[in-house]
Structure formats: C-alpha cells, structure tokens
Amino acid sequence: MSETKPKADKYRRVAYYPGCALEGTGHPYNRSTKAVGKALGLDLVEVENWNCCGAMEVKNIDPKVQTYLSSRVMSIAANQMRMDVVMAPCNGCYHNLKKAEHDLAHDPASAAVVDRLSTKAGHPTYQPGQVESIHALEWIKGAIGEDGLRERVKGGLKGLRIANYYGCMYTRPRNIFPEKDAGPGSESTSKPHFMDDLLAAAGAVNVEFPLKTACCGGAHTLSDSDLSTKLVLNILNAAEAAGAEIIATECPTCHSGLEMHQIRAEKRFQRKTRVKIVYFTQLLGLALGLSARQVGLHENVSESRELLAGKGLG
Amino acid sequence: MPIHEKDLIRPENLRTHEQLTVDGVDVSGHWSTFIQSRVVTDYNEALEDEIAALPGGEFIHRCWQCGSCTNACTVNAVNPDFNPRFWIYLVRIGMEAELLRDKDIVWQCVSCNKCTHICPRDVNPEGVMKAISHWLELKGHTPKSPSMVFDEVFSDQVIRHGKIEDGRTIRRFFARTGQALQQDWLIEMAKRLARHLPIGLLARLGFSAAIAPRTRGWSRARAAIEDYVKDQQATQRRALGLDGPGGPPTTREGA
Numbered sequence: 001m002s003e004t005k006p007k008a009d010k011y012r013r014v015a016y017y018p019g020c021a022l023e024g025t026g027h028p029y030n031r032s033t034k035a036v037g038k039a040l041g042l043d044l045v046e047v048e049n050w051n052c053c054g055a056m057e058v059k060n061i062d063p064k065v066q067t068y069l070s071s072r073v074m075s076i077a078a079n080q081m082r083m084d085v086v087m088a089p090c091n092g093c094y095h096n097l098k099k100a101e102h103d104l105a106h107d108p109a110s111a112a113v114v115d116r117l118s119t120k121a122g123h124p125t126y127q128p129g130q131v132e133s134i135h136a137l138e139w140i141k142g143a144i145g146e147d148g149l150r151e152r153v154k155g156g157l158k159g160l161r162i163a164n165y166y167g168c169m170y171t172r173p174r175n176i177f178p179e180k181d182a183g184p185g186s187e188s189t190s191k192p193h194f195m196d197d198l199l200a201a202a203g204a205v206n207v208e209f210p211l212k213t214a215c216c217g218g219a220h221t222l223s224d225s226d227l228s229t230k231l232v233l234n235i236l237n238a239a240e241a242a243g244a245e246i247i248a249t250e251c252p253t254c255h256s257g258l259e260m261h262q263i264r265a266e267k268r269f270q271r272k273t274r275v276k277i278v279y280f281t282q283l284l285g286l287a288l289g290l291s292a293r294q295v296g297l298h299e300n301v302s303e304s305r306e307l308l309a310g311k312g313l314g
Numbered sequence: 315m316p317i318h319e320k321d322l323i324r325p326e327n328l329r330t331h332e333q334l335t336v337d338g339v340d341v342s343g344h345w346s347t348f349i350q351s352r353v354v355t356d357y358n359e360a361l362e363d364e365i366a367a368l369p370g371g372e373f374i375h376r377c378w379q380c381g382s383c384t385n386a387c388t389v390n391a392v393n394p395d396f397n398p399r400f401w402i403y404l405v406r407i408g409m410e411a412e413l414l415r416d417k418d419i420v421w422q423c424v425s426c427n428k429c430t431h432i433c434p435r436d437v438n439p440e441g442v443m444k445a446i447s448h449w450l451e452l453k454g455h456t457p458k459s460p461s462m463v464f465d466e467v468f469s470d471q472v473i474r475h476g477k478i479e480d481g482r483t484i485r486r487f488f489a490r491t492g493q494a495l496q497q498d499w500l501i502e503m504a505k506r507l508a509r510h511l512p513i514g515l516l517a518r519l520g521f522s523a524a525i526a527p528r529t530r531g532w533s534r535a536r537a538a539i540e541d542y543v544k545d546q547q548a549t550q551r552r553a554l555g556l557d558g559p560g561g562p563p564t565t566r567e568g569a
C-alpha cells in the first residue's frame with residue numbers, strides 16, 4: 001500500500017470487484033457504477049476470475065473459510081494484477097474484504113488457515129497490507145471529491161430530497177474499519193456522510209434521516225420475512241416522514257431488501273409507501289448528464305422514472 | 315426496587331393472591347404477589363466451553379454483562395424476549411434449562427452487528443448468537459432453523475462453484491424449507507423485473523435453470539475448503555461430546 005500517493009491519484013485506477021449480486025439482482029448498480037466511472041474518467045479493471053466473498057452466510061458455516069474467500073480476491077488483485085486498490089460497490093463484499101484484512105493482520109489462527117487453503121488451491125497467500133480495500137463511496141469521494149463533482153455536474157439533481165441509507169455492513173463493527181472515525185475528513189461509523197456529501201455536491205437536498213445505519217433484516221430476508229418487512233417498513237416510513245422522495249442506496253442487498261419488502265408490505269399488510277429506491281451511482285450518473293437508460297433505472301424494481309423525469313432528470 | 319434478573323423468575327413460580335393476610339395484617343393488593351423460592355441444581359458446567367468451541371463463541375468469557383448489546387439490538391427492539399446479554403449470562407453460569415426456554419428465537423439474530431460494534435469487551439456477541447443457535451441444532455434441541463438452511467444452501471454453492479446466483483439460491487431455499495415459490499409478493503417482484511429486464515439477465519437470475527456462474531479452476535480451492543470444513547465439524551462435534559464423524563460439509567442436493 002503506497003500511502004504517499006494522494007487518493008486522487010491512487011484511486012484513478014482500481015481493481016473492480018463487482019461481486020455476485022451485481023451480476024444478478026444488483027445489475028443496475030453494476031451498470032451505473034461503470035457508467036459513472038467512465039463519465040468521471042476513472043479506470044475500473046475487473047478482478048480476474050474472482051470468487052464470491054461468502055456474503056453473510058459462509059461465516060456461519062466457518063468464519064475462516066469466509067476470510068479465505070476474500071483473501072483470494074485480494075491475492076489476485078495484488079499478485080496477479082499488481083493493483084494497489086480493490087474497490088467493491090457491495091457492502092457485503094466490502095465488509096468481508098475489510099474483515100479479512102483485519103483478521104489476517106491480528107489473528108494468527110486465521111492467517112494460518114488462509115495460508116493452508118491458498119497453498120492447496122495453488123495461489124500465493126495474500127499478505128495483509130498488499131492492497132487497500134475501499135467501497136465505491138470512498139472511491140468517488142477520494143478520486144473526485146465534492147469539488148470535482150461540483151465542477152462536472154450538468155444540471156445537477158435539482159433539489160431532489162434524498163434519505164441516504166447505508167445499512168449495517170458499511171460501518172459495523174468499528175474495529176475492522178480503522179480509517180473511519182479518524183478525525184476530520186474521515187467517514188463516521190455512527191453518522192456516515194460520504195453518500196450525503198457526494199449527492200449534496202451533485203445538487204440534491206439530504207433530509208435529516210435517523211435510520212441511516214438501521215438494519216433491514218437482510219440476513220433473514222427470506223428465512224424470517226415478516227421481521228424483514230417490519231424493519232424495512234420502519235426505514236421507508238422514517239424516510240417519508242423526513243420528507244424524502246428517494247432513498248439512495250449503496251449496496252445491492254440493502255437495495256433489493258428495501259424494494260422487495262416495500263412490495264411485500266403492500267401485498268401482505270396493505271402498508272403502502274411511495275418513496276423510491278435508487279442507487280447513489282444512478283443519481284450521480286443522472287447529475288452528470290447520463291440518461292435514465294445508461295444508469296439502468298429501468299432495471300430497478302422500484303419505479304422511479306416518472307418522478308425523476310418530472311424533474312427533468314434522465 | 316426493580317428486579318434486574320426478572321427473566322430468571324419463572325411465571326409459574328409467581329404466587330398472586332386476591333386477598334391475603336400475613337400474621338394478622340391484611341396485605342391484599344400491592345403486596346399480594348410472592349415469588350416461590352427455588353434452588354437450581356441442574357447446571358451444565360461444560361456449557362460455556364461448548365459454546366466457545368463453536369465459531370463465533372470464542373470470546374464469550376470476556377463478557378462483563380454491561381448490557382450494551384441488548385440495548386443496541388435490532389431484534390430486541392421488536393421482541394424484548396430476544397436478549398443477547400441474558401443468554402450470554404446463562405451460558406456462562408451453565409443454566410442450560412433456562413437457555414432452552416428461549417431456544418426457538420435465538421436464530422432470529424439478523425447479524426446487524428450493532429452488538430459487536432458497541433461491545434466494550436470485544437466479545438463478538440453476534441458470533442455468540444450464531445454459536446448458540448448452532449449448538450441448539452447440533453444438540454438436537456431445535457430443528458435446523460430456516461436461516462441455517464439458507465446459510466447451507468448458499469455456502470454449498472459458493473464452495474462448489476466459487477460464485478452464487480441469487481435466483482438459484484432462492485429456489486433451493488424454498489424447496490428445502492418446503493415453501494411454495496409462488497408467493498404473491500415474489501411473483502409481483504418477478505413481474506416488475508420482467509417488465510424491463512433483458513432476457514439474458516432474466517436467465518442469469520435463475521428463471522432458467524441451465525446457467526450457473528462459476529469461478530474457473532475452482533476445483534482445488536473447493537477440495538481444500540471441503541477438507542477443512544469437514545475437519546472443523548468433526549472437531550466441533552467432539553468438543554460437544556457428540557459421537558461419530560461430522561456430517562457432510564454442507565448440503566448435498568444437485569449441482
């Protein structure tokens with residue numbers, strides 16, 4: 001990790017780890033992340049032949065296998081591709097990369113298992129510190145920043161009222177995110193603001209939203225659907241009460257959890273909410289002058305095109 | 315004086331009297347409820363070690379019962395009986411019978427990590443919740459929870475192929491838990507997706523069963539992981555005093 005290079009340079013070209021969700025239900029997030037990267041002149045090089053990070057599931061079979069899964073991705077980026085930075089748009093992937101980095105540096109037992117599995121699998125063992133893993137929010141914030149974004153937006157988001165939803169895995173638990181809560185300019189684990197900052201720079205109005213890091217029950221979205229619906233409904237209601245027209249998301253699991261349980265709340269419990277759910281990269285894309293199609297609004301389940309077109313966006 | 319360990323009072327041990335006179339003094343009303351004393355003798359002294367032998371439970375001994383985890387807990391806010399601090403207490407003092415009273419809700423932990431984030435002792439209560447649910451299943455106190463089934467279906471795909479595909483995971487999960495895939499809200503989701511999605515993507519989402527994403531050259535990694543998981547499971551079963559070899563690493567229905 002070359003700490004000397006400023007982030008603006010270091011993040012211009014990153015290894016891109018889309019993860020499984022972005023190849024399925026999270027496809028519009030994949031599309032808009034790439035489109036925004038291109039519009040901003042940033043270079044995304046997909047991690048070669050990547051594997052799943054194990055999401056929130058494999059750790060319940062065995063946490064060290066989960067650590068191995070993320071370490072393989074970082075090993076490819078570092079040893080095969082010679083990259084310094086791995087960028088993941090999915091909170092799950094990002095969280096697991098950070099967790100693996102932390103465990104490999106602090107827990108000799110995890111390091112030993114990862115070494116054994118890597119050797120048997122036939123690739124170099126990832127050594128902590130070889131790459132820096134970042135979330136898509138940190139990527140744009142670091143490479144372009146608010147000022148850079150302000151210079152580039154065409155038209156902007158026209159005062160669109162947004163509730164920013166970060167979910168669980170982007171900030172918790174704090175010990176795997178040593179760079180957060182680290183003074184001025186750093187991200188906060190209790191009141192994250194990177195998405196707020198970027199969208200404000202793109203011309204949106206961020207509403208005061210108390211449930212930024214509330215949990216949507218994603219881990220049990222299918223196995224305990226009623227609980228998930230209840231938790232999602234809290235989030236949707238709080239966003240509407242705060243005056244939001246849109247909930248901006250930065251994770252495919254959070255995003256589809258909100259979409260899915262918004263429908264479920266309506267179908268099963270006759271609790272209808274109107275707030276639209278849109279990826280932050282889709283919003284940034286629109287602000288940068290990309291079309292609704294280019295950012296994949298038509299691929300979202302939550303139908304936001306009419307609302308956005310009404311404001312002259314897309 | 316509030317009763318701190320209210321949960322330890324069993325409802326059947328509460329004695330409430332409409333009219334009550336004690337030593338000639340009428341104490342009806344406010345003083346009419348008594349708790350029948352009981353002596354606990356059925357401790358499982360090995361309980362803490364057993365939980366600590368399962369993944370996630372390793373640091374349970376660090377807990378000093380501050381209650382921050384329960385205070386922060388997402389599920390506790392919805393169901394006050396879901397109480398991580400209390401369960402950690404029961405495990406640590408070996409009150410297995412008390413723990414079993416809540417056996418059917420432990421699995422509901424949503425892994426939001428609010429507890430692990432706030433815990434001042436680095437106990438990893440989220441992991442402890444997983445360890446306890448796992449223990450309950452291994453000991454046969456509870457059937458496999460839907461969430462464990464989901465974890466297995468999911469992990470099985472990752473370990474076999476290196477990647478997962480959401481539609482396939484959903485179908486397998488519904489099949490294994492015996493639920494119909496034709497749920498009104500899922501159909502509505504699918505309809506809304508189908509309106510605009512390109513056919514290729516629909517196929518990837520599992521509306522066609524033919525395509526499974528894979529990581530190339532994954533077989534060596536798969537073999538290494540399967541070996542390791544089998545080892546771990548055997549070790550865990552030994553630590554819990556269960557005989558025989560560990561079961562298969564994960565579930566085993568069609569690729």
Ligand code: SF4
Pocket residue numbers: 018019020021022051052053054055056090091092093478
């Ligand atoms: S967290 Fe989700 S998207 Fe990321 S690799 Fe895992 S399953 Fe795939």
Ligand code: SF4
Pocket residue numbers: 091166167168169170214215216217218219251253254255257426
């Ligand atoms: S908010 Fe939901 S999907 Fe997002 S990280 Fe938390 S549980 Fe997962």
Ligand code: SF4
Pocket residue numbers: 376377378379380381382383384398399402429432433434435436437438439
């Ligand atoms: S927060 Fe930690 S120390 Fe406090 S009760 Fe929970 S597990 Fe124990």
Ligand code: SF4
Pocket residue numbers: 383386387388389390398422423424425426427428429430439440443
């Ligand atoms: S991870 Fe589980 S136990 Fe911990 S706060 Fe969340 S729901 Fe509660």
